[in-house]
Amino acid sequence: MASVKPQPAAELPPSLLDLSTYLLSRIGKAARSRLAERLAERGLRLWDMAVLAALADFGPQAQRDLVRRLAIDPSDLAKVADQLAAAGYVVRVRDQADRRRVSVSVTDAGRALLAELDAQARAVQDEVLAPLDPGERRALQELLLRVHRGTGEWRGGL
Amino acid sequence: MASVKPQPAAELPPSLLDLSTYLLSRIGKAARSRLAERLAERGLRLWDMAVLAALADFGPQAQRDLVRRLAIDPSDLAKVADQLAAAGYVVRVRDQADRRRVSVSVTDAGRALLAELDAQARAVQDEVLAPLDPGERRALQELLLRVHRGTGEWRGGL
């Protein structure tokens, strides 16, 4: 062969790149999977982080509330909570007022873990948003937040 | 209970909303799945659209090139191409110069389809970006494009 090409990479179709939703989807997916990778190294998944964050932000609450807040399936939450409890990141106690309920709260270990996870998330974010300067990042965050709020009634998902 | 509450929906944890990558991921996912839904009504998937777009943008080419360009698995592409060919949206002909190759090109039907799909994609985009005015949308597109380019060496995915 004439010469072995590394053949860097071909361009994507302009008609796709022209769609903000395409970029959103692609970038979002990349960011998500990068973070997921890092969490996986610790045997964690994205939901674990989301649950910890919800507990840290809003304090102890019943699984029921987490279900509503995070739009996670009750059954799936049970599994996540199981795992987190087993690892000592949260504690589950029967609510004495209504003993059907299980009140979940973060432990100190959980809070410490969350801090680390958050640092990792920010590290990923720095990688992904590398081409933007601080001002642009703020502008992006602002736009995204508006979009997110605007479409208030979204269902589900992490 | 004081009053029966419709309890519209609870807020998400601020510590997550504060991460641009979280928003990116969530919004991107929503956009992607909305479009996927619409495509599914026609029995199509996102890859079908991507392949059509690549063919329309860059003209007829071997599957090999599509594989490189779209970072799709060769085997998966074969299946997508099969389906598109069966439906008459593309034609596959053996390259006479190198008969290992199969050159793929869009048909008129394919182009017409792509136009419709693109319209659907833009409709979804309008829904998602509803809170932003045209200027802001352009700003967003610009930022996303920079981010996308910056992270040149991304692997895979739709």
Next chain:
DNA sequence: CGAATTAGTGGGTCGGCACCCACTATAGGG
């Protein structure tokens, strides 16, 4: 006290996506 309701759990399905391997056909250099 039932009967109906709610919280949580355990077990499973389903579809999509990425990935991998074995195999055929063709090309091209030594």
Next chain:
DNA sequence: CCCTATAGTGGGTGCCGACCCACTAATTCG
């Protein structure tokens, strides 16, 4: 001509996220 590399195909696997159902325990209402 042989040997290796490349193009494409077919038939898988494994993972993951979303979802669903059946079941228990506890509560509340009539």
